[in-house]
Amino acid sequence: MTIAWNLFTPGAALVGGLLIGLAAALYLLGNGRIAGISGIVGAPLRALTARTELRSQRLNLLFLAGLLLAPWLWQLAAPLPAATVDVGPLALVIAGLFVGVGVRMGQGCTSGHGVCGLSRFSLRSLVNVLAFMGAGFVTVFLMRHVLGG
Amino acid sequence: MTRYLIALASGLIFGLGLIASGMTNPAKVKGFLDLFGAWDPSLALVMGGAISVGVIAFALTKRRSRSWTGDPFEIPAETLIDRRLIAGGLLFGVGWGIAGFCPGPALVSLASGLPAAWIFVPAMLTGMLAYDYFAKR
Numbered sequence: 301m302t303i304a305w306n307l308f309t310p311g312a313a314l315v316g317g318l319l320i321g322l323a324a325a326l327y328l329l330g331n332g333r334i335a336g337i338s339g340i341v342g343a344p345l346r347a348l349t350a351r352t353e354l355r356s357q358r359l360n361l362l363f364l365a366g367l368l369l370a371p372w373l374w375q376l377a378a379p380l381p382a383a384t385v386d387v388g389p390l391a392l393v394i395a396g397l398f399v400g401v402g403v404r405m406g407q408g409c410t411s412g413h414g415v416c417g418l419s420r421f422s423l424r425s426l427v428n429v430l431a432f433m434g435a436g437f438v439t440v441f442l443m444r445h446v447l448g449g
Numbered sequence: 450m451t452r453y454l455i456a457l458a459s460g461l462i463f464g465l466g467l468i469a470s471g472m473t474n475p476a477k478v479k480g481f482l483d484l485f486g487a488w489d490p491s492l493a494l495v496m497g498g499a500i501s502v503g504v505i506a507f508a509l510t511k512r513r514s515r516s517w518t519g520d521p522f523e524i525p526a527e528t529l530i531d532r533r534l535i536a537g538g539l540l541f542g543v544g545w546g547i548a549g550f551c552p553g554p555a556l557v558s559l560a561s562g563l564p565a566a567w568i569f570v571p572a573m574l575t576g577m578l579a580y581d582y583f584a585k586r
Contacts, residue, residue: 400576
């Protein structure tokens, strides 16, 4: 392992992280809810397919609206940072399916288990985080250093 | 009304934080996951920053019986650690490692019009629906 100091952006990472924490804190202390993105997307999706009242999903849908508005608001002040994707469409479809199934099966993702779960010292969340971090490390290792993609 | 504004503002600040942190760039996420190559530790600081605020927020919930809007705190009571929790994490991690997208940044990138997100997000929603469908049976 070598640290890529040229890629490391500690200031931006910390400011962004604090904002994410602030958003999770606001949603928790304000509305009593966990800012877990996979749950916030998953619940209205299930309500749609189960043909239940979407009215019960208002808070989730408003949180999502805020999330989707963020890049537009950002662009009023500054250009969006560059985004580079190094895999093709087929890999993106496979990755999307894995993420979708995985976050529903494990009942959370980087935000729900990662940020919120670890913030409340949940052992259950820690186990899930170690699983997805470990799998992420192994996947990138295989792709970059074994298969060489 | 207040609770709706709080939900909208929370989502907005969350999204701005994701953009500011650099985590809407899949290359940066994969730079963190490339532990055995040229490792970019930024994501660890993003998590650290978010959790340092989160710890205070969760500690504050113990001093109150309800949230500001009067809604009860819906903090998960589940403590079961089973195969589903671990297998779900592993599957999510594989997908995260392949693309460099997790759900939050993928949705923000969808809204900013990144073509890759327009492929990834529909697949992710399909995966969510598929799991719910098969898990129910």
